[in-house]
Amino acid sequence: KEKPVAVQSENNNVSTLKKLALAREGDRHRASSYDRKGGNSDFVRIDPGEARQIMDVQGAGCISHIWMTCGELLGNSRQLYLRTLRLKMYWDHESTPSVDVPLGDFFGLGHAKTRNFSSVALTMSPEDGRGFNSFFAMPFAEHARIEVVNDYTQTVRLYYYIDYEKYESLSDRYLRFHACWRRELPCMGISEG
8 A cells, every 4th residue: 555645735724833834924023012111111001082002004914913911000900991992903094993892802801801711813811811812813905003992981001912924915815804893772672563
């Protein structure tokens, strides 16, 4: 009997550790809340009603990882900021965001409560899920902008880093990432009729 031959294909969508040795296209970059003065205040302060831009990149690229954690400056542990901080993402100079969701819901945390959990695309840990991670690929052809809007009554501190790759251009095959959160308060239900 002939032995099977292993076929290597760059189009193989199966993710293995062998692919770690392959050269990747583009340059790696990070947008983050590091202390610009060199100290240990590695967060941005977002006051009530403020919209804080946390990433603004020209050109083609793809976000590969987002990490965030946050808290109130006054140390209140109610975590209402998870539902009242909004994450907004704009691709390719659009005027309406492709992503407009509460921060906690984007990372899989419903009802403004943190919990440890892990999935392929999202993880929340350690210490009761206070570190939020997203591994969704978010490509853009011309421009990417991310902001966080504070609809909360308290000032919050946001720690973050956003890892992304920059390319010469982006193939037309890549679609854009979208996420939208809507609710009706109070919920009027479904009309019978």
